[in-house]
Amino acid sequence: MPPSVRKKTQASGAKKKRGRAARAKKAERRREWRLALPLPARVEGRLPWGPEFKEDATVENISSKGAFFCLDSGLSVGSKVNIIIDIPEQAGGGRKLKLRLGGITVRLEETGKQGKRQGVAVRFKKDYKLIPADGSD
Numbered sequence: 001m002p003p004s005v006r007k008k009t010q011a012s013g014a015k016k017k018r019g020r021a022a023r024a025k026k027a028e029r030r031r032e033w034r035l036a037l038p039l040p041a042r043v044e045g046r047l048p049w050g051p052e053f054k055e056d057a058t059v060e061n062i063s064s065k066g067a068f069f070c071l072d073s074g075l076s077v078g079s080k081v082n083i084i085i086d087i088p089e090q091a092g093g094g095r096k097l098k099l100r101l102g103g104i105t106v107r108l109e110e111t112g113k114q115g116k117r118q119g120v121a122v123r124f125k126k127d128y129k130l131i132p133a134d135g136s137d
Contacts, residue, residue, distance in 0.1 A: 033063060035063065036061050042084045043071060043081055047074060048074075057070060067121075075105050078105060079104070079105040080104055080105075085098065097132060105120055
């Protein structure tokens with residue numbers, strides 16, 4: 001193969017690799033690693049049409065910036081919620097603790113899970129509170 005054809009072929013292959021990498025990067029926009037860590041939680045907030053709600057959920061994955069879980073309450077994007085996550089005793093130094101996080105709904109997904117209407121992605125606000133499981137501060 002003549003050198004000019006070889007260079008074009010190599011350049012074409014490099015462009016294809018960069019294109020695939022760029023598409024993969026574009027598809028995965030998260031800046032933080034997410035941990036697939038099922039944790040029991042309670043989600044509280046106000047529905048778009050006014051009433052307050054409290055619903056038990058399981059956090060499916062979590063990062064330092066947000067979490068994903070499924071609910072049946074019917075939230076909308078932009079809804080403010082509080083998530084109270086039960087921390088495993090091993091992670092709490094043998095103590096039963098809960099982590100209270102405020103957040104805002106940034107994405108909703110349909111879910112195939114029986115009894116749960118929507119998947120909810122929440123971005124955390126900066127404030128959080130670690131509280132004893134018995135609720136005393």
